[in-house]
Amino acid sequence: MKFVYYFGDGQADSAVPQKELLGGKGANLAEMTRLGIPVPPGFTITTEVCTHYMNDDKFPAQLENQVLESLLKIESAMKQKFASTSNPLLVSVRSGARQSMPGMMETVLNVGLTSKTIPGLIKQSDDERFVYDAYRRLITMYSDVVMEKAQNLKPKNGKGIRQELEIILDKYKSNHNYTEDTDLTTEDLKIISELYKTCVEDVLGEIFPDDATAQLWGAITAVFKSWNGKRAETYRRIENIPSEWGTAVNVQTMVFGNMGDTSATGVAFTRNPATGENQFYGEWLANAQGEDVVAGIRTPNPLNQYSRTSESLDLPSLEDINNQIYTVLDKVKTQLEVHYHDMQDLEFTIQKGRLWMLQTRTGKRNGAAAIRIAMDMMDEGLISENEALMRISPKNIDEIMHDTVDPEAEKSALLLATGLPAGPGGATGQIVFTAEDAEKWIQKGKKVILVRNETSPEDIHGMHVASGILTAKGGMTSHAALVARGWGKCCIVGCSALNIDFDNKTLIINDKSLNEGDWVTLNGSLGNIYSGELSLKEPDLEHNQYFKKLMALADRKRKLGIRTNADSPEDAMRARKLGATGIGLCRTEHMFFEPERISAMREMILAHNEASRRKAIMKLLPYQRDDFYGILKAMAPYPVTIRLLDPPLHEFLPHTEEQIENLSHETGINSLEIKSRITTLHESNPMLGHRGCRLGIMYPEITEMQSRAIFEATAKLIKEGEKPFPEVMIPLVGSDTELENQKIIVDQLANDVMQRESITFDYLIGTMIELPRACVTANQIAEYAQFFSFGTNDLTQTTYGFSRDDVGSFMPLYIDSKIINNDPFQSIDELGVGELIKLGVQKGRSTNSKLKIGVCGEHGGDPDSISFFNSIGLDYVSCSPYRVPIARLAAAQATLKSNL
Ligand code: PEP
Ligand code: MG
Numbered sequence: 001m002k003f004v005y006y007f008g009d010g011q012a013d014s015a016v017p018q019k020e021l022l023g024g025k026g027a028n029l030a031e032m033t034r035l036g037i038p039v040p041p042g043f044t045i046t047t048e049v050c051t052h053y054m055n056d057d058k059f060p061a062q063l064e065n066q067v068l069e070s071l072l073k074i075e076s077a078m079k080q081k082f083a084s085t086s087n088p089l090l091v092s093v094r095s096g097a098r099q100s101m102p103g104m105m106e107t108v109l110n111v112g113l114t115s116k117t118i119p120g121l122i123k124q125s126d127d128e129r130f131v132y133d134a135y136r137r138l139i140t141m142y143s144d145v146v147m148e149k150a151q152n153l154k155p156k157n158g159k160g161i162r163q164e165l166e167i168i169l170d171k172y173k174s175n176h177n178y179t180e181d182t183d184l185t186t187e188d189l190k191i192i193s194e195l196y197k198t199c200v201e202d203v204l205g206e207i208f209p210d211d212a213t214a215q216l217w218g219a220i221t222a223v224f225k226s227w228n229g230k231r232a233e234t235y236r237r238i239e240n241i242p243s244e245w246g247t248a249v250n251v252q253t254m255v256f257g258n259m260g261d262t263s264a265t266g267v268a269f270t271r272n273p274a275t276g277e278n279q280f281y282g283e284w285l286a287n288a289q290g291e292d293v294v295a296g297i298r299t300p301n302p303l304n305q306y307s308r309t310s311e312s313l314d315l316p317s318l319e320d321i322n323n324q325i326y327t328v329l330d331k332v333k334t335q336l337e338v339h340y341h342d343m344q345d346l347e348f349t350i351q352k353g354r355l356w357m358l359q360t361r362t363g364k365r366n367g368a369a370a371i372r373i374a375m376d377m378m379d380e381g382l383i384s385e386n387e388a389l390m391r392i393s394p395k396n397i398d399e400i401m402h403d404t405v406d407p408e409a410e411k412s413a414l415l416l417a418t419g420l421p422a423g424p425g426g427a428t429g430q431i432v433f434t435a436e437d438a439e440k441w442i443q444k445g446k447k448v449i450l451v452r453n454e455t456s457p458e459d460i461h462g463m464h465v466a467s468g469i470l471t472a473k474g475g476m477t478s479h480a481a482l483v484a485r486g487w488g489k490c491c492i493v494g495c496s497a498l499n500i501d502f503d504n505k506t507l508i509i510n511d512k513s514l515n516e517g518d519w520v521t522l523n524g525s526l527g528n529i530y531s532g533e534l535s536l537k538e539p540d541l542e543h544n545q546y547f548k549k550l551m552a553l554a555d556r557k558r559k560l561g562i563r564t565n566a567d568s569p570e571d572a573m574r575a576r577k578l579g580a581t582g583i584g585l586c587r588t589e590h591m592f593f594e595p596e597r598i599s600a601m602r603e604m605i606l607a608h609n610e611a612s613r614r615k616a617i618m619k620l621l622p623y624q625r626d627d628f629y630g631i632l633k634a635m636a637p638y639p640v641t642i643r644l645l646d647p648p649l650h651e652f653l654p655h656t657e658e659q660i661e662n663l664s665h666e667t668g669i670n671s672l673e674i675k676s677r678i679t680t681l682h683e684s685n686p687m688l689g690h691r692g693c694r695l696g697i698m699y700p701e702i703t704e705m706q707s708r709a710i711f712e713a714t715a716k717l718i719k720e721g722e723k724p725f726p727e728v729m730i731p732l733v734g735s736d737t738e739l740e741n742q743k744i745i746v747d748q749l750a751n752d753v754m755q756r757e758s759i760t761f762d763y764l765i766g767t768m769i770e771l772p773r774a775c776v777t778a779n780q781i782a783e784y785a786q787f788f789s790f791g792t793n794d795l796t797q798t799t800y801g802f803s804r805d806d807v808g809s810f811m812p813l814y815i816d817s818k819i820i821n822n823d824p825f826q827s828i829d830e831l832g833v834g835e836l837i838k839l840g841v842q843k844g845r846s847t848n849s850k851l852k853i854g855v856c857g858e859h860g861g862d863p864d865s866i867s868f869f870n871s872i873g874l875d876y877v878s879c880s881p882y883r884v885p886i887a888r889l890a891a892a893q894a895t896l897k898s899n900l
Helices: 017-033 049-055 065-079 118-125 129-148 163-173 184-202 211-227 229-239 291-295 323-341 368-380 386-393 394-400 408-409 435-441 457-465 480-486 545-557 569-577 588-594 596-607 610-635 657-667 671-681 693-698 698-718 736-757 772-776 792-800 811-816 831-845 863-869 882-900
Strands: 006-008 042-045 091-098 105-113 247-253 265-267 281-286 344-352 356-361 413-420 422-423 426-432 448-452 468-471 488-491 496-500 507-510 512-515 521-522 528-531 561-565 584-587 639-643 725-730 764-769 788-791 852-855 876-879
Touching: 006 017, 006 065, 017 042, 017 049, 017 091, 017 247, 017 356, 042 065, 049 247, 049 596, 091 211, 105 211, 105 831, 118 129, 129 163, 129 184, 129 211, 163 184, 211 229, 211 247, 229 457, 265 468, 281 291, 323 344, 323 356, 368 386, 368 394, 368 545, 386 545, 386 882, 394 468, 394 882, 422 480, 426 435, 426 468, 435 448, 435 457, 448 457, 448 496, 457 480, 457 698, 457 725, 457 772, 468 480, 468 521, 480 488, 488 521, 545 882, 561 569, 561 882, 569 610, 569 882, 584 588, 584 876, 588 596, 588 610, 596 610, 596 657, 596 671, 610 639, 610 698, 610 725, 657 671, 693 698, 693 736, 698 725, 698 736, 725 788, 736 764, 764 772, 764 831, 772 792, 772 831, 788 831, 792 831, 831 852, 831 863, 863 882, 876 882
Parallel strands: 426 448, 448 468, 468 488, 561 584, 561 876, 584 639, 639 725, 725 764, 764 788, 788 852, 852 876
Antiparallel strands: 006 042, 042 247, 091 105, 091 247, 265 281, 265 344, 344 356, 413 528, 422 488, 426 521, 496 507, 507 512, 521 528
16 A cells, blocks of 8 residues: 655656645645646655554554655655765655644654764755754754654643743853844854753653654654644634544655755745735745744745835845746746646745745635635636635635724724734734633633734634734734634734733733733734724625625526515615525514513513403504515515514513513503413413414414504505515414414405505515424415425424524533534534425425425525525525625525536
């Protein structure tokens, strides 16, 4: 079995891209090599080895030989030898999963440097200082990754070995009055390396290995093990990456960006990852190793004029300093984009004036950039319309609907400082200084901004829960920026005015001091940091040409109609602007939560005879007529499905003594009588109690009043020249007889209003399908219905027998222990609830082939569920206004997938 795949000198063992086996990094290194791009030779150990190692705690027997064979190939390509005393080859050992997990796993560089190979490298490089610098970096990384983390050693006094070594370095520098690492001489680095080795032995109880082969296997093993490290596990959980995938390991010839002034290293994006603009964007550092750029320890230089930020205004760009190399890099950029048909994130190193590409991968981007890039690439002819549509995830749409800081509030706000605008949008919250605190505060229901010097991948869990992220160091390609952008999170990095005192949980920013818990607001699009809690504004999608283009494309491709759930004219207008063409559910009971209405509603519920009920109901009529007038007008000429009252009665009853007294006061009903009615109306299980159509059947005067309000509003609008289209929906029907009962009343009222007003109008009558019995008897129910709307919230509740209000107590455990895969209230349970829906559709249409069928439960805004609804031939889905664009995209993607 083949476990190791070589790449180098224009040749690669894998003839086709194999991400599953070689990981993203390995597959792309092989591909770049095949494209003739300069890549340092190396080999990839497959993800299968990782799985094997995780299961058996040892490597497959053939691995060692295959590694040696590939090492020989590298040696012959590089004309160097691993472990050679005269001409030694050094390698890097890096992880590379199928899906990129930036910084979540481990890397060891400069592997193969020992007391025996050091003299050879000095001869080869003619730079003794460089060699000892590389050596102390190897000791740091190796002891941290291989000797401590992979062995699962817990640092004694809370300080890991990396920190212990940093203390040695800092002490040495301060004893010698050095401020920069570059002040260290060759002699200093020699001494520091020895101090490091002694410290490693003292702290970890083991000697740093002075054998190249031992180092190589130690590093390979540790990188495989890092797949199960805490950071990687957290990231996998957040990103839904299966742990069975495993990582590959890439062993590759070291090239050095720190071999003096003609050497450099950098990171670049083929397009701007924050805005999506088609401009080469990147950062580089002269005389540095790659980690220095990503870790954000030094402010990086701009790649070109376009990449300049306020922090790098005066720093020379690569384009200026070495135009020849920049031109080659620019060509590689175009070649890679044309090859991969997507925006790439590149890592490169220049060793003594020679360019090497170390990595290419699909670049992380925020929602706005993702949409712009897809639309631009479609226009440029790089990808097809369908590819462009499939590129956008529902998450991307969600991100651009994020808030921004209100420009009015911003004008008068106190600007504390400015940093780099790494993740656009606005965020406001209370500052915390550690990822752990961020999580704790969020659990207490607070909103936080996580403030760090530079975020390391260890902070991932805190970054995820924070509203925004602010760092003192780092550039636009630092980890914080990369990760935040991937999540569409507001983020500002590299704010050099920020001075953090972690011990006392305070910070000073341009002379102003702030404590933990103080409010700040971030404008991640400009990089501005403000004091206090500024108001945020909704995004302006109307002027976003790329979003509009995407939505128009989605609308052209989708089959499903998209409606919205809205109970007010404002919501209806908002949804309409976002592309809804109709209301799929107007919950009339939601119209009664306002104080003066709720008391009329309560009076109606509490009435003990028809006369007093009619009296209370008549108070509600004018409100309802106005409501329906507004909503029908806002949506005309599109249909508006108005559901007759479906109040779980308990939600409307007064609970406290005070509420009872108030109600008594307002209605003149004696408080004792109110209490006695409450006792009579008490239900053990209100969700299965006197709700839905049962209410209208028991009290027809309620159905009469609501129908009258709907039709009088309709008549009024028609007289005003509008084209209202009401659809009256009877809730929680379980049998045809229930629907028939209510339909008679609604039709009667429609006729009455038409006659009285001397006009005619169109309307439909239909029902919600929310009970298993309704699905099973849908052929009978359809005798009386012109439309069905699946109320998947209640249908899930009644099919599973899970109370929708009480699942919180056991659902997390069910999901954790894989008893259930997803919360069925979020994503439709296709096997159970889905089968019932299919049955309902098929039976309903067997009676009435024109039956209009939609969904109005929460699932109408869930992309996976939308895909299912599309596959079973529904006419539309209805979701909350803010989900409408996501539903438009998801419906288009569902159509494309079903055509595959
Ligand atoms: C449903 O049950 O799916 C539904 C939309 O109605 P409600 O959520 O109002 O019960
Ligand atoms: Mg319902």
